Amino acid sequence: MPALLRVAEGVVLVYRLYDVANEIDLTQADEILRTRTGYLSSRLRLRRLRPRAVYFVNPPVTVTVDVEASVLAEWPFSLQQVTLRLYDFGVVSVRLDIPLSQGLSLEEAGDFFRQVMSTNPDALCRGIVVHVLREIASALYKPQWDESMWEVEDYAILYIRRFDATPSPRATEILSQYDVPRLLLGEEFELSRQVKESILRYTYTYSPDDVAVISWETAFVYDVEGIMDIPDLLEFANAQLLELVYFDELLDEELEGAYDDVELVQRQGMGLWRYRHLQRILSRMMMTVVEVTELSGRVMNALKVTEDVYYAMVYSGATEALGLNTWVASVQQKVETLRSIYLMLAEEAADARMMLLEVSIVILILAEIVLAVLGRW
Numbered sequence: 001m002p003a004l005l006r007v008a009e010g011v012v013l014v015y016r017l018y019d020v021a022n023e024i025d026l027t028q029a030d031e032i033l034r035t036r037t038g039y040l041s042s043r044l045r046l047r048r049l050r051p052r053a054v055y056f057v058n059p060p061v062t063v064t065v066d067v068e069a070s071v072l073a074e075w076p077f078s079l080q081q082v083t084l085r086l087y088d089f090g091v092v093s094v095r096l097d098i099p100l101s102q103g104l105s106l107e108e109a110g111d112f113f114r115q116v117m118s119t120n121p122d123a124l125c126r127g128i129v130v131h132v133l134r135e136i137a138s139a140l141y142k143p144q145w146d147e148s149m150w151e152v153e154d155y156a157i158l159y160i161r162r163f164d165a166t167p168s169p170r171a172t173e174i175l176s177q178y179d180v181p182r183l184l185l186g187e188e189f190e191l192s193r194q195v196k197e198s199i200l201r202y203t204y205t206y207s208p209d210d211v212a213v214i215s216w217e218t219a220f221v222y223d224v225e226g227i228m229d230i231p232d233l234l235e236f237a238n239a240q241l242l243e244l245v246y247f248d249e250l251l252d253e254e255l256e257g258a259y260d261d262v263e264l265v266q267r268q269g270m271g272l273w274r275y276r277h278l279q280r281i282l283s284r285m286m287m288t289v290v291e292v293t294e295l296s297g298r299v300m301n302a303l304k305v306t307e308d309v310y311y312a313m314v315y316s317g318a319t320e321a322l323g324l325n326t327w328v329a330s331v332q333q334k335v336e337t338l339r340s341i342y343l344m345l346a347e348e349a350a351d352a353r354m355m356l357l358e359v360s361i362v363i364l365i366l367a368e369i370v371l372a373v374l375g376r377w
Helices: 026-034 106-117 122-135 171-177 180-185 193-200 229-267 272-300 309-321 324-376
Strands: 007-019 021-024 039-043 054-056 061-065 081-086 091-099 140-143 151-163 210-214 218-223 303-305
Touching: 007 106, 007 122, 007 229, 026 039, 026 061, 026 122, 054 309, 061 122, 081 122, 091 122, 091 229, 106 151, 106 180, 151 229, 171 210, 180 193, 180 210, 180 218, 210 309, 218 229, 229 272, 229 309, 229 324, 272 324, 303 309, 309 324
Parallel strands: 151 218
Antiparallel strands: 007 091, 007 151, 021 140, 039 061, 054 303, 061 081, 081 091, 210 218
16 A cells, blocks of 8 residues: 655645736836835746746736734634735735645645635735735726725635655656545545546646646645746636636626617617717727727737647646636627627617708708798798
8 A cells, every 4th residue: 555645845825816907007016016115026937937938928016915913813824925916907816825734644635725715815815905905006097996896716726845755756646546636626525437537637747746637716736846837827817717707797787788778779769869879878888899809808818828838738728627718708709799789779870860960951951941931021
């Protein structure tokens, strides 16, 4: 029977991501935070790669936050580090690093992972975000200061850097000895073969000494070098997911309003008020279509993969596991629906404008006739 593997170094990474603004000027935010006490600011770069193999078009600002003890008083776990990350498309991510006790078996580490996941860090994370947003207020474009309106996404990673075994166990050994899918789903019972296969299809290894298993809410990462590239890619994919969910809900609201507007317009006559109403509707719809098309395109093209095949596979697997492609398709479909309604209303507006012109011409002709008759008197 293989020896029981025990954790020598590991951490639970807990993420909360918030959509707080339309845009963040990262250069200005970075400059502000570099002058503030209690923050250590830098721009994100993946460590394991050659420059430009995989790169961010506008690298997020990474901020190590010195959190006051009073703020952490009600948090039940020790914190190794608190990291905040700013994305130019208006998302702020908070990562809590919770160290694993040395000597835990992987099963015990999984139990601790479930315990951490069952504890809601939202109040702690929101407090940190609000404090930082106040510091960088001038770098925010159209900020949403009402916290209740923030879109939220969460994720968690069990990250193992070392086991106490010598030599270090291979990735295949870990996957063969431990039920990683059950660990990720937080279940205590045996999972079906179909569920296990659906999780393990998103398994990636670069060398015998590392492995990443990705699911829609959690991930397991083992990397003896302790490099954070894979967690950073997963965080970035979650930030993209958060923005797509926001765009989808924004389009839902716009479509609901558009359907109501169509019904209202159809009940109206052909007067000037109807024409002006149509113009206001068309202007609002066009602004929404342009904004969503531009911002969603920028969000989905914020990461460029030019050479590294492994990270391309990990990132592609993450987008699939998180359902990004489904959300992209939903946003695109709703944009097309909105465009169809726009074209229909534009035709209505053109007809209303033509009717107003015809009525105006008739009125002018009648006025000339009346004036001519009165002139003879």
